[in-house]
Amino acid sequence: MLQLRDLTVRYGSFTAVDRIDLDIPTGSVVALLGPSGSGKSTLLRAIAGLERPATGSITWKGDDMVGVPVHRRPFGMMFQDYALFPHLSVARNVSFGLEATGADDVARRVEDSLALVGLTGLGERPITALSGGEQQRVAFARTLATRPELIMLDEPLGALDRELRERLLREMSDVFRRLGQTVVYVTHDQEEAFAVADTVVVLERGRAVQAAAPDEMWEAPASEFVARFLGFTVVDVTVGEGRASSPWGTLPCSLPSGHHRAALLPDAVSPGGDVDAVVTARSFAAGRWRATVLVGEGPLLDVTVQQRPEIGSTLRIAVDPDGWASLGEPRGDYPTEEIET
Incomplete structure (x- = not known):
């Protein structure tokens, strides 16, 4: 389980994340939902180790993660821009993180990860020859290849058109369920959050104002902010x-x-x-x-x-x-x- 207690992130006098308390059970998918500036991406970066909290704790399976370097946390992260290497093949992009860890079964893990995202047989193809949706799948495969205990995704589908976004969201959700993966998924899109998550956490100005299952939140928004944000x-x-x-x-x-x-x-x-x-x-x-x-x-x-x-x-x-x-x-x-x- 991932546990956040009194987690606060500040930039000078500005509080970006304000005293967040949150439990994310192992094997669950949690969406952090909110408008621009709500603190959802900053919260994700704090979990990843890319931002140091001003106060509070982050624990994973009982272990304190604050102060643990990014590369030593058993987490994987996928960004909106995918961060792929255009001069490398599909397989080399997927294997990049594995090679850094010294894994001895790189080829098999790459093959398995590409199969999970529907890219079997495309390992030798250059990244530049792929469509936007295929590049998104490569980035997802690279995240899966290291077998992280927790996957974090920051607006992973934001650059795609609606039809492709909906199809890839279904595919990603299927992978999460099959692997029993623990996931923290950041989005500003209510439909996306409701489709992928077991629990949706709405953030307003750095604070978690409601955490609930999608149907429960829809039937009983906790505040006027939540209600208006949901339409x-x-x-x-x-x-x-x-x-x-x-x-x-x-x-x-x-x-x-x-x-x-x-x-x-x-x-x-x-x-x-x-x-x-x-x-x-x-x-x-x-x-x-x-x-x-x-x-x-x-x-x-x-x-x-x-x-x-x-x-x-x-x-x-x-x-x-x-x-x-x-x-x-x-x-x-x-x-x-x-x-x-």
């Missing part, structure tokens, strides 16, 4: 008899009676109900239209529809009564600002 719309509501008085008017709601600061899930809005909504914008993706609509005086909402919506037209929408999450006491205002990701 929820946050408003004040008053609930009674299964209805919520909101800036959008009166809507079905299964929250307990009373006043709430409430988050409406992104997928809680659907077409075909009895609520009038005016289309203010539209976009097309993955074979479907998404309409941005105005309801009452509330924040804009998005709804997926089958037909091309006309700007200025009126749609009838429905709101799932179970699509709300309570964030505590109301604040008395209805902010519409979004968190930059």
